Amino acid sequence: MTSRFSQFLLIAIALIFFSSCSDKNKESATIIIHGGTIYTVDSTQATVEAVAVKDNKILFAGSLEDAEGFKSEQTEIIDLEGKTMTPGLIEGHGHFMGLGYNELELDLMYTNSYQEIIDAVAERVKTAKPGEWITGRGWHQSKWDSMPEYTVKGFQTHHRLSEVSPDNPVYLRHASGHAGFANEKAMEIAGLIALSADGVKNYEIEGGEVIVDQAGRPTGIFSERAGGLIGKHIPANTPESNNQAFNLAIEACYKNGITGFHDAGIGRGTIALYDRMKAEGNMNIRIYAMLTGNDEELLNEWYEKGPHIDPDHRFTIRSIKLNCDGALGNRGAWLLESYTDRPGHFGLETLPMEMVDKTARNGLRNGFQVCSHAIGDRANREILDRYEAALTELSMLGTDHRFRIEHAQHLHPDDIPRFAELQVIPAMQAVHMSSDRPWAIDRLGEKRIKEGAYMWQDLLQSGIPIVNGTDVPVEPLNPIASFYASVSRKTLKGTPEGGYEPEQKMTREQALRSYTLDAAYGAFEEDIKGSISVGKLADFTIYNQDLMTVDEDKILNTEVVMTIFDGKVVYEKED
Known part of the structure; x- marks a missing residue:
């Protein structure tokens, strides 16, 4: 009996010891967030009760009871008080310094x-x-x-x-x-x-x-x-104005819940500015930058040294931006048939297609994604043709290219399935439909509008993701406006009833993905951000109401009330 008691006592002591060691070794959260609806954009669990963060990474996402197991005396608790949280939003196509300078100019x-x-x-x-x-x-x-x-x-x-x-x-x-x-x-x-x-x-x-x-x-x-x-006669920006514009752009991003930004076309001066901001510890946004295709010498230099993928995920360069046509507003978009309201005019090819052909091949050989601006149906077709030729010729490389077409605003019906076939990502700004559609019909006519303009659902159903955004400063940075346009197909004044070409509406789930996980995919970053998943970066956007369930006519009343970047609260709306 004494022997059995001794064995039992030893086992009990061992369990207490190992339990104590386990508790000591268990990681403690720096922040635990709970108290509202948390949309993860993670297919394994669409919503969770709580999220635990350690420093700048997500430590846990699940039940509040389990999250409390990561609490220590030092853990900060953020109670959402019924508000809604999503992954940090990603501006999928914008102009970062243009955003900042828009605050300084008229x-x-x-x-x-x-x-x-x-x-x-x-x-x-x-x-x-x-x-x-x-x-x-x-x-x-x-x-x-x-x-x-x-x-x-x-x-x-x-x-x-x-x-x-x-x-x-x-x-x-x-x-x-x-x-x-x-x-x-x-x-x-x-x-x-x-x-x-x-x-x-x-x-x-x-x-x-x-x-x-x-x-x-x-x-x-x-x-x-x-x-x-x-x-060329306008005086160049000064270092002081550049610093001011840069900081104003970051403030604007925080205010709008933007934690990541695809900067669509930067040159030497901006690269130098961003490098300096990073070195000084001021790159407090995640910029995925596209090299401007207007400087071929710059491209050749980068081909030689290869992409720069920032281990801190603040400033990455691995893509190239080509401007291949104009816009519908000034009748510069390159069309297969002439403008309805300017017969005989087909828009403009603003970059020789030979440059697209050459850049696509160089991109595949040297590890760079190619992102080509195309709004008109001819520009989209010509670019798809060049991409296809390069991908066919260099298929032996087996490159995960993720080539993109920026805007893809007006497509010929025959070209819509080619995006999925070639795995070319359309980066489309839904708010353009909201602001352009009322007058775009004058440019293209009803048939072309209905068959090929802003074809979100057709593209999604073909099996290719869409990267959303605003093209700021072309449109205001506000992601709520673009989300509303995505799901309603209406102007921001709420017209027309039922929306324009309503069969092309995104679901709310699709619209949220286009601003989070699909935007991250469009930058090869889906493994580090875009969803609330363990191990990913702790970037979150918090809203005053549930934009996934609120009545459609109330979506535009949604406000960003808090932004968390890299595990820190960087913006909080004043009451």
Whole structure:
């Protein structure tokens, strides 16, 4: 009996000892989040009660009872108090420094008439130094309540703008970024006014258009690559303004629940800026950058050294951005058939297709993803053709290429299945449909709109994911607006009833994935972010209401109330 008792006692002591060791070895969470609906975008468990974070990684996602096992005296508890949390949102196509500079320049995004542009410039003239350039962005003539009495090819002319700013050069970029509007002083500095007597031939530029009046004089509108005639005379940004714009962009991202950003086309100066921000510990956003295809020498340098995949997941370069056509707003999108509202005009090929062909092959050989801007159906077809040729020729490499087409806004029906067949990812900004669809039908006509414009569900059903976003500063960064457009196919004013081409709506689950896991996939980062899964980065977005269940007409009332980046609360909306 004594022997049995001794054995029992030894076993009991051993269990206590090992249990004690186990408790000591169990990891402690730095943060535990609970108290609201948590959507994981993880197929193994769609929602969880709680998430435990250790430093900047997700330690646990599941029941609150189990999460409390990771609590220590040092653990911070965040009670959602009925609010909703998702993985941190990823802006799938935007222009980071453009976002920041939009905060510094004239923001014309919400102007509703030419008069409002005139008024904004006149106000800025009052505080501008003599001869100082006035720049801005965001106007869109097709969104105005009314057009000026005199127009050329559907655009306003510079005369009233020149009257309110006779001494300060003005250049205002179109919302799409594919055209610009200059006053007489800016054109004089560029040496364009003096050439007007010789007529139209002086303004021909490959891949662009200077719009002129009947007398051959420039109207102030510079489309596509013609914008460089003015742009090269605008003073370069300063280091101080770059720092300010960079920090303003980060603040804007936090406010909108954005923790990752696909920066669509950066050059040497921006690369140097981001490298410095990273070295100084200020790269407090996850940037997935595309090298600009406008600098072939830069591309060749990167082919030689290969992609840079940041182990800290702050600044990665492994893709290339090619600008292959224009936008519908300025009739620059490259079409198979001419514009309905400008017969005989097919848009513009803004980059020779030989460059797409060469870049696709170089990308496959050197480990770079190729992301080509294409809005018109011809541009999309031509790019798919070049991708297919390169993929066929270099199939022996077995590359997980994940080539993308940025925007893929208007497709010929025959080309829709080719995305899945070639595994080409469409990076589409749903909010473009919301803002463009009311007037895009004038450009394309009803048949082309219904058969090939903003074809989200057809693409998803073919088996290819969609990367969502806003193309900021083309559209405001607000992801709620793009989510609403994705699931409603309506304008932000809630029209029309039932939405435009409602069969192409995304489900709410698809829309959330397009801003999280599918966006991460579009950057080869699905293993580190995009879902609330153990081991992934602790980036979260928290909302004031459940955008997955709230009535459709209440979605736009959703607000981001907290953003958690890298395991730290970086934004909290004031009550």
